[in-house]
Amino acid sequence: MTVEYNAEQKIPYPALWHVLYRSSTPFWDGVKEDKLLLQKCKSCGSFLNPPRPMCPKCQSMEQEWVPATGKGKLYSWVTYQESPHPAFKAPYSAVLIELEEGVRIVSNMVKVKPEELQIGMPVQVTFEKVAEDLILPKFETMS
Amino acid sequence: MELYKEKTAIVGIGVVPFSTDIGRTEWYTACQAVKLAVDDAGLDMKRVDGLVKNVDDGPDQMYVQKGLGMDNLTYTAESHWGTSPMMNAITAVASGSVNYAVYYQTAHRASGPEKSISDFRVAREMREDLLDLIRADFYTPFGLIGQPGYVGMTIRRYMHEFNVTPEQMGWVPVVCSENAARNTEAVFFDKSITIQDYINSKVVVDPIRELDCAPKVDGSIAIIVTTLENAKSLRHPPAIIMAATQGTSSEGQFFTSYMRDTITELPEMQFVADELYRVAGIGAKDVKVAQLDDSFAPLVPMQLEALGFCDRGEGAAFCEGGDRIRNGGQLPLNTAGGALGQGRFDSARIVEAVRQVRGTSANQVKDADMVLSVSGAGGPADGLILRRQ
Numbered sequence: 001m002t003v004e005y006n007a008e009q010k011i012p013y014p015a016l017w018h019v020l021y022r023s024s025t026p027f028w029d030g031v032k033e034d035k036l037l038l039q040k041c042k043s044c045g046s047f048l049n050p051p052r053p054m055c056p057k058c059q060s061m062e063q064e065w066v067p068a069t070g071k072g073k074l075y076s077w078v079t080y081q082e083s084p085h086p087a088f089k090a091p092y093s094a095v096l097i098e099l100e101e102g103v104r105i106v107s108n109m110v111k112v113k114p115e116e117l118q119i120g121m122p123v124q125v126t127f128e129k130v131a132e133d134l135i136l137p138k139f140e141t142m143s
Numbered sequence: 144m145e146l147y148k149e150k151t152a153i154v155g156i157g158v159v160p161f162s163t164d165i166g167r168t169e170w171y172t173a174c175q176a177v178k179l180a181v182d183d184a185g186l187d188m189k190r191v192d193g194l195v196k197n198v199d200d201g202p203d204q205m206y207v208q209k210g211l212g213m214d215n216l217t218y219t220a221e222s223h224w225g226t227s228p229m230m231n232a233i234t235a236v237a238s239g240s241v242n243y244a245v246y247y248q249t250a251h252r253a254s255g256p257e258k259s260i261s262d263f264r265v266a267r268e269m270r271e272d273l274l275d276l277i278r279a280d281f282y283t284p285f286g287l288i289g290q291p292g293y294v295g296m297t298i299r300r301y302m303h304e305f306n307v308t309p310e311q312m313g314w315v316p317v318v319c320s321e322n323a324a325r326n327t328e329a330v331f332f333d334k335s336i337t338i339q340d341y342i343n344s345k346v347v348v349d350p351i352r353e354l355d356c357a358p359k360v361d362g363s364i365a366i367i368v369t370t371l372e373n374a375k376s377l378r379h380p381p382a383i384i385m386a387a388t389q390g391t392s393s394e395g396q397f398f399t400s401y402m403r404d405t406i407t408e409l410p411e412m413q414f415v416a417d418e419l420y421r422v423a424g425i426g427a428k429d430v431k432v433a434q435l436d437d438s439f440a441p442l443v444p445m446q447l448e449a450l451g452f453c454d455r456g457e458g459a460a461f462c463e464g465g466d467r468i469r470n471g472g473q474l475p476l477n478t479a480g481g482a483l484g485q486g487r488f489d490s491a492r493i494v495e496a497v498r499q500v501r502g503t504s505a506n507q508v509k510d511a512d513m514v515l516s517v518s519g520a521g522g523p524a525d526g527l528i529l530r531r532q
Contacts, residue, residue: 003286012283024280049278049402056393076303076406077350078295084288089431094287096296096401104401119303127495136284 002092003108003130009087011131023051026065034127036137037065038101049103070125071142072099079114097123097139108138116141147388148422150237152374152381153529155184155367156494161330161486163253165361170202172363173249174210178373180365181211186243186530191367193218193244195231197217197489201363217241224397226520227434227525232368233387244368248490277396283350290439291351293398294521298441299350301407305456307444309350313341314462315440316354318469319477323484326505331358332484355440358363360486370475382500382531385513386422387527390414397522409442411524412449415517420451423528425513427451430528432499432508433474434492434516437481439499442520447474470506478506493527500529 005011014028023039030037039051043060054061075098083090090112098104109117110126123139130136157179157340159165159172167175181188192215194204218241220231232244287296296389301307320336323329336354344354374381392410394402403410420426425449435446444458452474453461462468468476479485479495496516498504504511517526 012279012288014280014284022276022280024276024427028280050281069432075301075401076296078287078299079294080286080292080344081349084292085283085286088286088288094282094285094292094296096300106282106285106401108285119300134284 002110002112004075004089004092005130006087006089011087011134012085013134023053027051030065031127031135031137034135036068036070036125038068038099038103039063040066041132047101047103051104068125069100072097072123072139074109074117074119074121074123075104076119077117093117095139105137108136110140112141146237147233147384147386147424149383149385150370151368152371153366153493153497154369154374154377154379154381155180155182155186155365156497157181157365158328158491158494159363160328161332161360161362161488163360163486165251165254165363169249169251169363170206172251173201173207173247176249176363176365177211177245177247179336180245180367183378184367186367188212188325189214191243191245191278192216193220193232193235193241195220195222195228195235195244195246197221197228197248207247212523214406218244220529224523225525226493226516227389227518228525229366229368229493230387230389230528232366233384236368236370242369242373245365246368246490247363247365248488249363250488252359253486278399281410282399289348290398291348291356294439294442295348295351296399297406297521298399301441301445301532302350304407305459307459309352310338310342311459311463312355312441312444313338314465314468315437315443315476315481316483318342318462319437319440319464319483320504321469322478323480326480326484328505329480329484330360330486332480341513351439351441354483357438357440357487360488362486362488362491364488364490364494366367366490366497371470379501382497382529383532384483385425385528385530386419387525388415388418388422388524389525390418390519391523394521395523400521407445408455409445409449409520409524411522412446412517412520415524415526416450419515419526420527425498425528429440429513430474430515431511432478432514433476434478434481434496434497434514435476436456436489436518436520437483438487438520440483446517446520450515470530471510475506475508478504478508489518492518496527496529500531
């Protein structure tokens with residue numbers, strides 16, 4: 001379900017991303033170049049999602065960022081009947097996508113009606129420019 | 144841990160009547176609740192030597208001490224989630240550090256800062272909104288905002304995996320409303336609702352309905368913990384703490400632990416259950432009444448599973464029809480009306496557990512000699528089991 005925005009309201013941006021180097025900065029830098037990057041432990045190869053300073057499996061603090069295939073399945077979703085924030089026009093859905101790599105990320109679907117959403121449906125990433133300086137990774141059904 | 148086995152008891156409870164507009168500052172009602180609890184115990188205020196609270200709630204200990212004139216305060220602590228400050232109180236007493244520890248929870252969430260004239264609330268809400276970086280980075284830009292949405296993601300998956308119907312999810316709110324309607328202290332539900340009322344209730348964030356979400360309330364509660372020896376000279380027979388624990392799990396994220404192999408179970412609550420039963424030396428079948436976290440009612444079935452009252456995936460079917468969870472059923476739940484009936488206020492569950500043990504509940508369960516209370520469904524959890532002397 002395509003999210004409709006209220007042009008007069010600023011969409012909430014990822015927090016403080018201009019201010020501090022944070023665990024998620026490379027993720028959002030990748031999105032600016034239409035890349036979906038995942039943080040991976042250099043020592044044991046586990047995906048770290050959401051990104052973090054240390055691997056919970058082996059406590060290594062060395063990580064790398066690797067491109068995801070961008071393919072996955074719809075794992076769950078919710079549909080807002082009332083908008084919790086003036087930037088978003090209800091009704092709209094937020095979805096949880098399970099990527100092929102096994103990690104799950106929150107996003108939105110594009111070009112899908114809410115009644116067409118089905119758990120398990122195959123999806124692939126697409127990048128939507130939602131504001132002058134904000135691109136978000138979203139998902140569309142796989143043809 | 145053996146430190147938490149039968150060493151301490153709850154000997155006093157103080158409850159300022161819940162309200163949607165309490166008309167006082169949090170400082171005022173915090174002092175009021177502690178005084179009520181100290182009087183309930185039959186204790187001299189000067190003997191209280193420990194004060195603990197939730198990090199984000201109410202005025203800090205210095206203010207409460209200033210109001211109540213506690214001259215012997217030697218221990219203060221704050222904990223974050225649910226009713227976990229109880230662990231600070233019990234640890235302080237059981238270890239011999241203090242004699243009488245008071246846990247107070249004061250928060251005027253319904254009336255708002257303008258009316259409760261409290262700076263404490265503002266700090267609490269800023270912390271909530273600004274400092275959770277994962278939420279701000281990975282949920283908010285996509286419009287996944289607010290707890291009903293967070294919980295809804297988990298609940299849709301749960302309903303999908305176990306073929307749960309919306310109607311099955313409605314029985315916890317129905318039974319809570321029935322209990323609340325018989326409890327004059329409960330602010331919400333003058334009369335009980337029917338399952339049809341639930342089905343007709345507004346869908347806020349599909350699949351979460353308005354009647355799934357516990358309303359905000361103004362409240363102030365204090366609970367006194369002491370040793371079994373000290374308890375002998377006090378007014379009420381003690382509610383003995385058979386076991387108490389916190390439970391956490393890796394990849395935990397408040398209401399959004401989406402990264403685990405499965406998102407349809409509560410490993411933190413499972414930990415609490417295993418530890419409580421092990422320390423207390425009892426099983427789920429020995430629990431006569433349970434006070435579960437119904438801040439979001441659809442998380443109750445998952446708690447029933449984690450706590451061993453039914454098998455995985457059967458929690459919603461367990462509640463269907465309501466008879467098993469009503470007074471007189473297999474496991475009476477949330478007998479004061481729960482968070483749905485009393486408002487969302489975690490320590491109210493411990494108060495109700497104490498009342499069941501004392502025999503003074505508005506919905507008193509016969510032979511309520513062992514009572515369970517837990518908090519923190521969908522995040523770090525904690526719980527305790529109380530028994531009669």
